[in-house]
Amino acid sequence: MNKKALQLAARFALPPNSLGYCGKDTAPAKFIDCAIHGKCGGVEQEMEKFIVLNPYLETMLRVTGLKKYSLKNVEAYWLGNEMLAKAKLKHYQILLDNFTKQGVPEWLVTELKQKVPKSFIPFHLFQVLHVGVGRASGSVPYNIETINNCMVRWGKVVKLKGLQITVNICQLEKLKHKFQITFGNEEFSYREDFLTGLKVGDVVAVHWKQVVKKLTPREVKNLEVWTGRTIETVGA
Secondary structure, three states: OOHHHHHHHHHHHHHHOOOOOOOOOOOHHHHHHHHHHHOOOHHHHOOOOOOHHHHHHHHHHHOOOOOOOOHHHHHHHHHHHHHHHOOOOOOHHHHHHHHHOOOHOOOOHHHHHHOOOOOOOOOHHHHHHHHOOOOOOOOOOOOOOHHHHOOOOEEEEEEEOOOOOEEEEEEEEEEEEEEEEEEEEEEEEEEOOOOOOOOOOOEEEEEEEEEHHHHHHHHHHHHHHHHHHHHHHOOO
16 A cells, blocks of 8 residues: 555545545545545545546556556646656557446547547546546536636635635636636635645645645646646647
């Protein structure tokens, strides 16, 4: 068990799971216990029930040759890193095969076979934009609001008041046939046990309106780079 990998995955998997969009209702308590206390028993089994997360991690295993729940693979999917550069267009078919095994609707897999991307980036935003947030599970409509809720957004903390936080955070806007990144202030609530020692000036990641992680400069750079490359590949 790679505890750091599972803790990272648990942080980002918790928001959609707690909203009932992905995985089973047995997962939230396990994800919280793993992320905060490092007690990660059962977390892998819960993530294997995620209709798109599991197929991407199975695909990353083939792309990188690393263990499915290695820190590099988990980080690549959620935050981006150099492992994504190993992905080739041929791996896109492997993802679609893994979708089929996971139970993604046949009509969607058929559609995606005909919708071959310019390049394949096994990154969370690729799933959000190319496959379409909510289309595999039918949990939410696919529109600009759910795109921004589902993408991993990042921004600088500008105000803290109790358990309320104001973040100058990025979002995507449609501009003709492409997306562009803009920044603006938004307010969120957060868990102190998830973000101990949080202060103004820290950069955080937000997923489904939940602040899930303080980011290092390296993580911010990776998010910027791979978000940009994905936008260039997928378009609006």
